[in-house]
Amino acid sequence: MRSLVLVGHGSHLNGDSAGAVYYYAELVRQQGIFAEVIEGYWKEEPSLRQVLKTSASTEVTVIPMFISEGYFTETVIPRELGLGHQGPVPEGGIARVIGGRTVRYTLPYGVHPKMQDVILARAREVLPDLDRPEVGRDTTLVVLGHGTTRNENSNKVIERNAAALRERGIFAEVHALYLDEDPKVGTWPERVGAKNVVIVPFFASEGWHTQETIPAELGLTGTATLFTDTPSGPQTVYYTKPVGTHPMIAEVILQLAAEASQARGGDLDRTHAESWRLLTRLAHGGLRVGEVLISPYSGLLELRHMLDEGRPTTDLLTYVTPEGLRDRVRQDDAGEYRPVRTFRTLPRGWRAVVDEADLRRALHYIYPAVVEETRAYTCHSLRATPWPTTARRQTGIYAKVQKASSAQVEAVAQKVCAACLRTRLWAAEPLGQTFFDGVPGGIPCAEACTYLVAAVRDELSAEKSPEKQDQAKLEQA
CATH class of the missing domain: 3.40.50.1400 (Rossmann fold)
Known part of the structure; x- marks a missing residue:
């Protein structure tokens, strides 16, 4: 276990x-x-x-x-x-x-250290003949990092991988270049003399940099781009997918x-197991959790939106895996991303049919940690974290929320939390409801979520805007 x-x-x-x-x-x-x-x-x-x-x-x-x-x-x-x-x-x-x-x-x-093999795997994808000695001798590898002056460790991993691959002797040369720091990737023509240049982005995922910024800056037209006017003569640049997306x-x-x-x-964990045993037993008799209705179904369990109760199953999109359900409930009915799962925006028109083993993951994808925190609340073991404590943990661009007054936080919370199924323990009276009694708002909220933190920051930033200040002056006048 x-x-x-x-x-x-x-x-x-x-x-x-x-x-x-x-x-x-x-x-x-x-x-x-x-x-x-x-x-x-x-x-x-x-x-x-x-x-x-x-x-x-x-x-x-x-x-x-x-x-x-x-x-x-x-x-x-x-x-x-x-x-x-x-x-x-x-x-x-x-x-x-x-x-x-x-x-x-x-x-x-x-x-x-195995990331060296991932870099090589990416290089071989675009240059399958790389292991032939005559090809390797005419190929330079560029390990491309983002580069930052804020943390030197982000560059150390690039340099370390480049040095280790250099020692393997597969390539004529191996360079560590960066997008936002010297030596920059745009200087590759001055540094590389080999006919083939393989650029492997050492990035975690596909995104703006790997798909837009880097190709635009280097003038790449696809996986392989021929440059005819470099100092070393014609050279072909092979551009791979980022290492972080490799299987x-x-x-x-x-x-x-x-x-x-x-x-x-x-x-x-006995407490955790007891919580889910209780929920599973209740589910077999019919249960509502937030906006979700759980019902017994031919020896299995069916989950659907509570407003779809009684709706023919032929009208609903059926999911038989927690992962399929996950991708659906992460968006609302308009196809917009749902940043907080307990917002009252759970989409309709679906049903999930799962066994007891998959119920936990399915419900976890709909309402992460709700079962555990609700059970802890009923057992008097859920500790609420006051707003000042949450605010003090914020750093960087979010550090300014430490300056928010109680009135400012409450004003933002009234707008943000009104859309949520949870009841605030960190700034409200105790709930007074029982474990999974189906009452909207009966889900405990032990700490301000990061979405609310961001909303408080946005409010403070907006109050300093010229438009907001002009509006305040007009109201005072």
Whole structure:
């Protein structure tokens, strides 16, 4: 009974940002090595403050799905998980006992030595004859990083991989170049004399940089682009997909997990198991959770929107896997991304038919951590985090929320939280409802979510705008 948690950044604005983590979670899940594979995010649900609660095991390995070490892997993620660690993570990772669970936190996948093989795999995709000595001798590899002056570790992984591949002797030359830092990728014609140039973006996913910025800056027209007027004569640039989207990343994840989990397997978390046993028993008798109606169905369990009760099944799109349901409920009826799952925007027109084993993951994708937190509330073990504590944890562009007054926070919360099924414990009276009684608003909210934090920041920024100040003057006059 070991659980694996893959942690990504996530986004309030773009649902695609979580795609890579979902993809690798499914690949690893298919291996059957772990009792469960869970996704968690900084700016999406389940949040880093919630995700450990959703684990069924007392032995949990957490892998940050980032391409390099840096602020998020060394500061944000350990802080939000409550690991009591800040700064560089040692090679073997760190281990802490949190709430009866042994939590092992590893380095990000991008720094693992096996990433050299991923870079080579990408190069071979665009240049299949690379292993022929005469081709390798006339080929230069460029490992392309983003580059930043804010954290030198993000460049170290690029330099380290370039040096290791240089020692293998496969290529005539190996260069580490950057998009936003010297030496910049645009200087490749001055540095490379080989006829073939393979550029491998050391990025976690496809995005604006890999699809737009880099091709535009280099004048690339596709996978292979011929340049006839370089200082070294005609040269062909081969541009690969980013390393972070290669299927081999699943192998890197498994190796990281194996290296971090040398101890015995964990036990089943009894409180967690009791919560889901109770919910499953209630579900077989018919149950409402938020906007979801759960009903018995031919020995299985059916989930649908409560407003679709009684609607013919032929009118509903049926899902038989939690993953299919996940992709549907991440969007509302208009096809817009739902940044907070407990917003009252759950789409209609679907049903999911699952067995007891898949019920937990299916409901988790609809309402992450709701079962665990609601059960904890009824057992008087759910601790609310006051707004000032949440605000003090914010850094960077979100640090300004520490200056928000109680009245400003409440004004924003009145607008944002009115659309949510949760009831605020961090700024409200106790709920007074029972476990899963089907009352809207009966879902506890122990801490202000990152979406609300962003909304408070936006409000403070708007108040400083010239338009807002002019409006305030008019109101005062």
